[in-house]
Amino acid sequence: MFAIFLGMLDAQIVATALPRIVGDLGGLDVFAWVTTAYIIASSVTTPLYGKLSDIFGVKNVFLAAVAIFIAGSAACGLAQSIGQLIAFRTLQGIGAGGLFVSVLAIIGSLFTPREGARYYGLFGIVFAASALIGPAAGGVLTDVISWHWVFFINLPVGLVVLFLISRFLRLPSRPGRAKIDYAGFVTLAGAVVIATLLTSWGGVSYSWLSPQILGLGAGFVVLTAAFVAIERKAAEPVIPLHIFRDRTFTLCCLLSIVAGMVFLGAVNFLALYVQVVTGASPSMSGLVLLPMMLGLVVSSVGSSKLIARTGRYKLYPVLSMSLGIVAAVLLSTMDTGTPRWLAIVYMVIFGLAAGLNMQVLTMASQNTAPRADLGAVSASVTFARQLGSSVGISLFAAVFYGRLTDELAERVPPGALDATDPDSLSSQQVLDRLAAPVRHAVEQSYADSLTAVFHTAIPVLAVALVCALMLKNIPLRSQDHDTSDTRGQTSEPSGTH
Structure with missing residues (x-):
């Protein structure tokens, strides 16, 4: 739970600080790569962590991931x-790739799916703490000290995680001979990077029919194939292809990709809207985003508790995507x-939609997986969400x-911004120096650009x-995982539950 707090706190704090970071360091045209590089690194390493956990044991891999994350955080600061x-965010992302998948694998190995739903409720509470603290803390640290401290804050938390995991976590050790699928890892990483570049450059840096974009498209097809x-031939594949025979797992991966694209990929742009268009400081921006995160927490924890009580989950991803469409339109x-206040209401609806799929998709996919595939299934669903985030942000x-x-x-009169670095327009200090008509034109330009983002999301x-x-509403199992389970079939919950 502390590890989840570490990863989630970082995500929330950095999103609030990004406009100030861009104002100080420049690079508005590449600012998304501060997040994208992190997510690409965590995405491509997530399935590898899942396989390493199956070979060397979750605890050892978990500790290594936390240590890498701390080192990356210090370098970012x-x-x-x-x-x-x-x-440095790339290095931090390499560590982050092992945080979430390790926690999911630990919950999946210690508890039955029905019991695990209760612990996902605790997962939601910890996420609540990080989500509620993060935006405000990011704003305060940025305003009072500097944005560098949004990364340094990870160090004491990470050291606590290292101590607690090494001292108290007890899991059965299942060491095995290392058979790392290096070729699979390299081709998967290449495909993810190309997909991110394709969505980032297409129609902006290069036209969609340019040789550069067509070449990237061809490269993506070749690497995926x-x-x-x-x-198909690997002894220890990064992602075992047989797990895609389970319809529930495949649909959960597709839904995770979309959830990552929309619900994680759009947060950075909401922070830009709040700070540039509404004129909020980083501290106030954190407070404005707080109700959205509270909505996410309420729907996440509430849906986990209801699933634990009923054993059924299909309703929640359906509600998530339906409510997400409404929120995107608004x-x-x-x-x-x-x-x-009205913008806050719209964001709360968006947060409620995001929370309804947070733990559900992992629970549903683990429910139909035999124990031998738990690490791969948990890693693949997490990878799908992070892949969606990477592609979505780009x-x-x-x-x-x-x-x-x-x-x-x-909108801006010719020559009005000649003395202003376009990359610094997200800084309130820079906006305050502009003439009122020019500032209004800049603010409206940012607002209209955000409109295009959510039109794309719908x-x-x-x-x-x-x-x-299309999901089947298969009740969560009350029995422990068994390698003899038939994939895609589960036992009905007993009457005592």
């Missing part, structure tokens, strides 16, 4: 340029004239920045709603 920060061919209407950044460039050129959520409706 010392960064002096946007390039350095992106590089190579990955599938390698996994958020797309926000502009400079939208009252802050896609939304491309949409946002492409639209912002056009809006600024159309059809993605609609596809996910169809996938959610």
Whole structure:
């Protein structure tokens, strides 16, 4: 639970501090890579951590992941340029890739799916603490000290995690001979990076029919095909392909991709809206985002408790995607004239939608998996969510920045920003120095760019709603996992539950 707190706290704090970081270091056109690099690194290493856990034991891999995360956090806090920060966020992401998958594997191995639902409730409470503390803490640290401390704060928390895990966590050790699928790992990493570049550059840096984009598309197809061919023959595949025979698992992966794209990929842009369009300071921005995170926590913890009580889960991803469509439509209407209280209401709806799928998809996929595949299944669902986040942030950044460039050129009088670095427009100090008409034009440009982001999210959520409706409502098992279980079949809960 402390490890989950560590990872989630970092995500919430950094999102609030990003506008100030961009204002200090520049790089508005690449600011999304501060998050994207982190997510790519955590995405491509997540399935590897799952396999390493199956071979060397969850505890050993868990400790290594926490140590790497702490080292990356310290390096990020010392960064002096946007390039350095992106590089160090990559290192931090490598460690983060093992945090969540290890916790999910531990819960899956210690408890039956029905019992695990109760512990996911505790998971939700810890997430609540980080979600509620994070935005406000990020704003206060940025305003009072500097944004560097949003990374340094991870060090004491991480050291506590290392001590507690090494001293108190007791798990059965299952060491085995290491058979790492290096070829599969390299081709998977290459495919993820290319997919991220494709969505980031397409239509912005290069036209969709340019040789660069067509080349990336061809490279993605080749690497994906190579990955599938390698996994079919690998003795210890990074992602065992046989787990995709389970329809529930496959649908959960698809839903996780969309959840990562929309519900995680859009948060950075909401922080930009709050600070640039509404004029909030980083501290106030954290408070404005707080109700959204509270909505996420309430729906996450509440849905986990109801699932533990009933053993049924299908309703929640359906509600998540349906409510997400409503929230995206509402958020797309926000502009400079939208009252802050109304923007908060829209964000709360968005948070409620996000929380309804937080633990559900992992529980559903673990429910149909035999014990031998728990590590791979947990890692794959987590990987799918992080892959969606990586692609989503890049896609939304491309949409946002492409639209912002056009809006600024159309709305701002010629020469009005000649003395202003465009990368610094997210800084309130810079905006305060602009003439009122110019500042209003900049704020409206940011608002219209955010509208384009949520217009893009609506059809993605609609596809996910169809996938959610296709889920089978298989009751969570009350019995322990057994390697003899038939994949995709589960025992009905006994009457005593």
